[in-house]
Amino acid sequence: MSRYRIGFDVGGTNIAAAVYDEHYNMIEKASVPFPRGKDVYFVCRVLKNLADELVFENGVKKYDVISVGIAVPGSIDSSGETVIDAHNLGFFDAPMLTASKEAFSEGKEITQNIALINDADAACLAEHKKGVLRGATTAALITLGTGVGGGLIINGRLFKGGRGSGVEMGHMIIEQGGERCTCGNYGCAEALCSATWLINQGRKNFSGMIKTLAGGNIDAVTAKIVVDCAKAGDEVALSIFNKYVESLSSFIASLVNVLDIERVAIGGGVSGAGDFLVNPIIRKVGEKSFFRTHGDIAIAEFENDAGILGAALVHEY
Amino acid sequence: MSRYRIGFDVGGTNIAAAVYDEHYNMIEKASVPFPRGKDVYFVCRVLKNLADELVFENGVKKYDVISVGIAVPGSIDSSGETVIDAHNLGFFDAPMLTASKEAFSEGKEITQNIALINDADAACLAEHKKGVLRGATTAALITLGTGVGGGLIINGRLFKGGRGSGVEMGHMIIEQGGERCTCGNYGCAEALCSATWLINQGRKNFSGMIKTLAGGNIDAVTAKIVVDCAKAGDEVALSIFNKYVESLSSFIASLVNVLDIERVAIGGGVSGAGDFLVNPIIRKVGEKSFFRTHGDIAIAEFENDAGILGAALVHEY
Numbered sequence: 001m002s003r004y005r006i007g008f009d010v011g012g013t014n015i016a017a018a019v020y021d022e023h024y025n026m027i028e029k030a031s032v033p034f035p036r037g038k039d040v041y042f043v044c045r046v047l048k049n050l051a052d053e054l055v056f057e058n059g060v061k062k063y064d065v066i067s068v069g070i071a072v073p074g075s076i077d078s079s080g081e082t083v084i085d086a087h088n089l090g091f092f093d094a095p096m097l098t099a100s101k102e103a104f105s106e107g108k109e110i111t112q113n114i115a116l117i118n119d120a121d122a123a124c125l126a127e128h129k130k131g132v133l134r135g136a137t138t139a140a141l142i143t144l145g146t147g148v149g150g151g152l153i154i155n156g157r158l159f160k161g162g163r164g165s166g167v168e169m170g171h172m173i174i175e176q177g178g179e180r181c182t183c184g185n186y187g188c189a190e191a192l193c194s195a196t197w198l199i200n201q202g203r204k205n206f207s208g209m210i211k212t213l214a215g216g217n218i219d220a221v222t223a224k225i226v227v228d229c230a231k232a233g234d235e236v237a238l239s240i241f242n243k244y245v246e247s248l249s250s251f252i253a254s255l256v257n258v259l260d261i262e263r264v265a266i267g268g269g270v271s272g273a274g275d276f277l278v279n280p281i282i283r284k285v286g287e288k289s290f291f292r293t294h295g296d297i298a299i300a301e302f303e304n305d306a307g308i309l310g311a312a313l314v315h316e317y
Numbered sequence: 318m319s320r321y322r323i324g325f326d327v328g329g330t331n332i333a334a335a336v337y338d339e340h341y342n343m344i345e346k347a348s349v350p351f352p353r354g355k356d357v358y359f360v361c362r363v364l365k366n367l368a369d370e371l372v373f374e375n376g377v378k379k380y381d382v383i384s385v386g387i388a389v390p391g392s393i394d395s396s397g398e399t400v401i402d403a404h405n406l407g408f409f410d411a412p413m414l415t416a417s418k419e420a421f422s423e424g425k426e427i428t429q430n431i432a433l434i435n436d437a438d439a440a441c442l443a444e445h446k447k448g449v450l451r452g453a454t455t456a457a458l459i460t461l462g463t464g465v466g467g468g469l470i471i472n473g474r475l476f477k478g479g480r481g482s483g484v485e486m487g488h489m490i491i492e493q494g495g496e497r498c499t500c501g502n503y504g505c506a507e508a509l510c511s512a513t514w515l516i517n518q519g520r521k522n523f524s525g526m527i528k529t530l531a532g533g534n535i536d537a538v539t540a541k542i543v544v545d546c547a548k549a550g551d552e553v554a555l556s557i558f559n560k561y562v563e564s565l566s567s568f569i570a571s572l573v574n575v576l577d578i579e580r581v582a583i584g585g586g587v588s589g590a591g592d593f594l595v596n597p598i599i600r601k602v603g604e605k606s607f608f609r610t611h612g613d614i615a616i617a618e619f620e621n622d623a624g625i626l627g628a629a630l631v632h633e634y
Binding site: 154 | 453454455456469471472476477478479480481482483484485486488489490491492493494500502504505563564567568570571572574575576577578579604605607608612
């Protein structure tokens with residue numbers, strides 16, 4: 001008898017879903033737009049319909065689906081029932097576990113074995129099960145996107161925070177009194193290591209190659225443009241990029257010094273910079289590490305599929 | 318039948334030791350000067366003699382001693398056999414487990430059940446078993462002394478670092494590019510939150526009440542003098558102290574944000590400042606914490622006896 005698992009990655013733009021076999025090989029994936037402005041009960045019925053389609057189209061028997069995991073971009077309460085704050089979805093104190101169990105029990109066709117997971121935690125599980133964190137007992141995934149997030153594996157298990165509130169690595173303070181962070185604090189990793197920081201710097205220094213690649217339109221500046229200009233040797237972009245490397249290496253070195261992490265994966269949009277980013281990071285973390293040697297640092301393996309795979313994995317961790 | 322445990326706290330000035338009953342009530346303690354310049358084999362024979370005296374004087378039968386723990390101010394390799402670096406003891410790559418087993422097997426009188434532990438880790442165990450961290454599943458002890466160290470409890474167990482190299486909380490970077498740290502890096506917690514920082518600032522600002530309390534002798538400035546002057550309302554000292562609170566709260570908030578720690582204990586010499594320190598710290602960590610609420614913060618309960626008690630506890634964690 002075959003057994004299947006379904007993973008959802010609920011984002012503010014799209015909802016992605018996939019069916020996996022028992023070895024977490026993807027059978028099929030699909031996505032639909034996120035229904036903006038709808039409540040959590042509506043959204044969960046959308047999830048159920050998407051699951052039904054995936055299952056139907058691939059000849060999977062519904063009662064062979066043994067679990068459903070749902071990744072959301074926000075914080076989940078320690079009981080795993082409520083999405084406390086996922087502002088991109090418009091969910092605040094949303095009873096998503098109840099809502100999804102209600103939706104999935106219609107006709108009792110798909111498992112009641114449902115769990116919620118933070119999307120960065122999900123991506124961390126994906127890397128740990130099948131990606132660059134494979135085999136490590138202590139590992140971190142850092143995601144460098146609009147914000148800075150991440151997931152932490154300690155003793156081979158997902159660490160959800162001592163009080164169950166989650167791991168907020170992006171709000172490690174690496175430069176107290178520094179730039180203001182979205183959280184209201186100053187000098188957090190999120191303020192200095194996000195794609196947003198690169199974009200803001202590119203706009204503040206809108207000249208030379210950055211201006212050219214953005215077609216003269218300051219609103220068209222992306223983190224990728226700044227990184228590409230740095231790669232091409234543009235001096236303004238290089239100086240922005242070097243400051244970014246300084247901050248990101250401080251952040252990773254801090255994590256390494258506190259937890260002596262075996263392996264760190266760098267994911268999120270900025271990780272697209274690849275070796276151009278990871279090579280100076282490895283060198284600088286070496287300089288800033290207290291230990292004679294430090295754990296491995298690598299670009300994350302999964303990109304878009306990390307959330308759905310990690311969501312499908314939630315019952316394993 | 319009674320069972321006893323012995324704990325040692327080996328410092329660069331004194332070696333302290335105590336015998337505990339099975340409930341970790343102290344039966345008796347004793348100390349001898351640390352034999353400077355002697356090798357690890359010599360030092361371990363000193364430990365054995367001290368244990369013999371403690372046992373003899375208290376009528377404990379040697380074969381009722383079921384374990385010996387030895388706390389050292391330095392890093393221990395992941396196998397628990399070698400003191401990699403305890404510069405205050407002059408120990409580098411010192412085979413202390415072998416040396417202590419040799420010493421304690423003379424006459425086969427005292428247990429071979431011996432383990433080494435870092436002294437900050439030991440203090441953390443003491444607080445967790447019997448002090449202010451009691452009952453917490455995730456907890457940290459931060460020691461503010463000449464340097465900044467600490468121990469970490471995760472999931473109720475002592476966390477020794479992902480690769481077993483230890484937890485180097487003091488080398489969390491909280492102000493990148495800031496003051497130089499003993500480790501060669503810049504802006505570590507140790508550089509900004511140690512008693513050493515307070516002393517250096519008191520010397521740099523040697524005037525007013527600080528100068529008076531130090532008897533006009535700049536070398537007599539201590540962290541306690543700076544704190545006492547701040548308590549008394551001296552403006553220079555207050556401005557130093559406020560900067561200290563800023564740094565220490567950034568450090569603790571960083572830890573809290575990354576690990577969502579249930580309870581944090583503040584130990585080491587500076588913790589003698591008591592409520593005058595911990596009250597503004599609680600307020601500031603609240604401001605800098607990502608979470609709506611954060612875990613408890615309190616002054617550590619044990620002071621001098623934390624190391625010996627924690628050493629006696631090592632076999633429990």
